[in-house]
Amino acid sequence: MLSLGSGGAKSTKPSFVSYVTPEEIKSEKDPPKQEKHPDLLPGEVEFCSANPILKYTQDDLSQRGVFGTLFCTNFRVTFISDEKPQEKTDKTFKNKLYGENDIPLMCVDHIYGVYDEKRKLITGGLVKNKYPSKMIIHCKDLRVFQFSLTFSKEEDAKKIFQGIAHHCLEEKSLKCVFAFSYMGTPSPEMQWKQETVMFDSPEDWTQEMKRTKANCRLVTENENFELSQRLPKYFVIPLTIGDLFSYQGKGLPIWCWSHYSGCALFKASFPPVTQEDGDFQKHLDTMINAVAHNHLYSVKTEDLSESLPNIQDIQQSYNKFKQFFLIENSTDFWLSDVKWFSSLESSGWLDIIRQCLQKAVEVVECLEKDNTNVLITEEEGTDLCCVISSLAQIMLDPYYRTLMGFQSLVQKEWVAGCHAFLDRCNHLHQKDKEYHSPVFLLFLECVWQLVHQHSPAFQFSETYLTVLSDSVHVPVFSTFLFNSSHHRESVMKAESPLAQSGPLSCPTVWDWSVQFDSKAQNFFFNPLYLEKVKHDRAVRKPHKPKHQRNLSLPSTAFKTPPKKGFFKDETDSLKKMLRVKRLSRWRGSPDAPTATTREFFESWQHRPLDYHGLLLPCLDGPAVHIWMQRYLRWIPEVYILGGGSVAVMTKLMELLSQVQDLKRVLEQRDSSQAAKLDHRPYFQHRLLSFDSSGRLSSSFPFAYTCYRSFKPIIPTGLMQSLMVTDSLASQEDEASSVVSFV
């Protein structure tokens, strides 16, 4: 019931400025007006609700808000305003699963309760006793919601608070995740899914080996996970490995990608070498030799757990970092603005991004310049190995800079590659913090840096990356729900008891039509992408011609692979010599000094930029930026009205459509070709009407102008910001007022 308990403990007179006058609240005592309910998704169930709840608007300090009903379902926490929905601007970028007032349960990061003006972090223990007057929800996509619970009936408020706290914070089983209740009908638009290579079949791997001309072996022995449950269902290893079954696949070098020269990138799970087990050491030697065997008998191994921060460091750093963006009010904003740069630095997050990119560049250097095989290792082989190998592949292979290529890469390295999404994202709210870490987000952050620095090289936009980072916390997709291929298969099988209904109808995240209509999906594409002029060849050879230019760098390795058939014997003996030398030189050697990577970067930089060739990031301090779109999009204080990149994009879209129009006119003129006209691609919709761009916010498409009137944001507390203490401040402007000017 929505009616207010009259004369209850709670005062009905709000002590703040509100959009709703107290009279209006009183009027609700009359027979409840039409009860509002959220539009439930198929399979979504409402748990509890409370009314009236005041949702504070984030804009300012005046504590204004909107009254409405707060619901908790098995999918989300949702707030429905009592007010008539305003004439919404036609939102081109609307998520079909959740709106601006919906918080998927998985997306809740922390809940704070305000008890007698004191803010407390809500954990299990606090829930039972009492409920707070104000509930603050921090989301993993960095939204902040503030609800006042003081206006609804005590029992309602208690119920909704406990319900939300229970469903968002308590440890739960995987089966309770909404994906297992979701009954969405598979959409007819399957174009996305079809083109993304899922790497769940031997064919996908064979095709990938063919594409990169890899000379490796596909392993199908793990089809039923008899070899190891931590290994992918199918994977690829160096040709010369015979023994698969020792040490449960530990140390097996898993092929990631082959350079056109023949050398390749491998990753392996590798316990820290402290183990005194001589046999195991021997096993590893065999494995390393097998990698070396892949090409020219050279290999470089890199233990990522030694040279990069571990997953707990990453977690801690991100926890600090994200606090700077979870802004609850203007005062907080301007206070934190003062120490912005040093706060950022102290979180260390940008530095971790830099280190990962740096490591990836080192790997790229080995493959591209030295033509050495690379084996990256860490204990599980599914965290930083995934980050580094994916980044190296994006830098080297332009295919992975297309949208489909990128999605295939995520499938290959992360999903099929057994990254423990469930544990790392902590979807089940496990108390054991040891396993949580935003490793996948870290990867997206690194990709964003590349996109930011070399935008024409990428087919996808930063909006795509932002949406992908959000989708991790939408409990509808199978992509991010499991810890390994084995986990996925066993759960998916077990969860479809009704054999006739087929496998669990849980879409992958790549089926973007579940979240966005096709118009909104346009925002995923970078209009500046410099598409490669396609050759009329059936076989796709994405990178080969570009890579053949030599880098004029001193290099000890052979630049070009020896031709097949020629001087076979000689090369073989040469190989034997090299092998010894190489192995002794590279094995266990410490990091290549960053100085050589600098040199590598600089020599690359001196060459004309080829967006379809090798791509390296600049890693100097000023070049590493903050992913503004992701982190600042909900903060009204930083909206630039009429500015930001949306202004550029609008203009660009307009120009593109003009070019298209003109081409069309030309083609129509060309009467002999008139018949073909209909099949020509035509840029049909301008994403935004041109006039409107002047008033759009820089956080578009995530936030619109309707949040605020068109007024500038005047900073508060400027004086605190800058206390210049030295004597200069008090000096006169005219140093020597005696000096008279002519």
Place this chain on the structure above:
Amino acid sequence: MFFCVQVYKDPSKGELPLLPEEHVQDSAKDVTYICPFIGPVRGSLSVTNYRLFFRCTDREPVFGLDLPLGVLSRVEKIGAATSRGDVSYGLACKDMRNLRFVHKEPEDSLKKSVFEVLMKFAFPVSNNMSLFAFEYKQVFPENGWKVYDPLAEYKRQGLPNESWRISKVNDHYELCDSYPAALVVPVTITDEELRRVSSFRAKGRIPVLSWIHPESQAAVVRASQPMVGQNGRRCKEDEKLLQAIMDANAQSHKMFIFDARPSVNAAANKMKGGGYESEDAYQNAELVFLDIHNIHVMRESLRKLKEVVYPNIEDSHWLSNLESTHWLEHIKLILAGALRIADKVESGKTSVVVHCSDGWDRTPQLTSLALIMLDSHYRTIRGFQILLEKEWLSFGHRFQQRVGHGDKNHTDADRSPIFLQFIDCVWQMTRQFPAAFEFNEYFLITILDHLYSCLFGTFLCNSEQQRLKEEVPKHTVSLWSFVNSQLEEFVNPLYVGYPSHVLFPTVGIRHLQLWVTYYIRWNPRMRPQEPVHQRYKELLAKRAELQKRVEELQREAANRTASSSSERAGSPTRSITPVQTFV
């Protein structure tokens, strides 16, 4: 590394690209340039009456340095000669770099070293010589001295009108020698009253109109501080003038006085006879302090910034080092001040008076930024030139003192990067509103480079009066002659030019960035990349090409009436398809 103006460069010959009236003064072979990025480079050094030119040919790619002597702030010998007779010279530049050369001292002690020649020509003012701008006789198709006509600019704003008149009281710079000849004042105030006001305002810089809102008639008025002093002096005429300014705007019965200084400093000025408007004396005016620091603080901040960015950047402490310079915080305060002014004028429809101490440093920063926010005309290339000519040059920003053209006294406390700071603020706005400005980043960098180069007369002297006295327009070339003769270089292809839009930038530090392509441009790793613009220019060219073809075809179609399909306009152009067509 290159300097941006190379008017007569012929790269095929190894010769020195000389400007008209530029002459080689001395040159030396076997000079080593200690490059902080690529290490020592040996080559030859030439010094002309305009520039320093260093060239090393035994490297690939050819390495060269080409910089106008005007950018040098200091040339000094570092240490004594070594046993081999090598002497090291350090050159500190105004454009964020330091150069170091090693050169053998000439054995003949009578012969001057090339660096002594350099010192002579780098600081002509200190050596009683004229600046190169007075010798440079390049002729450009357009005369940039004609860009700004005060009366035409006031006419554009609808002035004079029933409330404002153009006074000739300062025609001979007798009222105020640092103000322009044409002043816009309320019609109700006589010239005699203005004279009396001038004795009450520091340096005689009375409140005069800078800009008037076309609809609300709210005005932006600039001045210097009132000479209130410790005893709280008052001036009837000044009070009347401010009341008249308020009355000229029927929309509001209030007015804001923005004092750019921190209130502490404004109060401290009372000791020296200055101060700020008291609320008793100016009853309907509200005084707001904007907390912007003085020229010395700004100079120190830039010095720290140079330390942080040149030559090497400490990556792991980059952000905290940047913060410790306070440079972006100063930028934030200036932008925030201008934003408050623009807000009062636009949203509050209220007239504002802006002043600092003398009204020639922080005041033009604030008024010109507010004007850029309020009036889209100033966001065009020519409009921006007019804005600089008006708010900075004619209203007497002391460029000669602040920059120290040709003056070897590098420790002069009057030097300060006030104008650089303003251009930085403009750049911040162009970042936030990439489609709102007709000019590009290169335009701003060009202005800054010629602020120091002394090639053009534009930024010479301290005031309009001085420039007239020295006959600067007659003897020198204007920077705008050069710029306007090759406008396409400076055009922002993204420009849309919303005609009536007011721009309110976001001044949070989160949205301000260090202008890497200016401050760190000498670091080769920070190579500027402007893929968006480049791509954009391609598209513009493509559109022009297609448009041309369409016109051709249309003409063709008009000419022939019967035969239809025999002719073709050539094969369709190469597919451009950067377009995503997911429908």
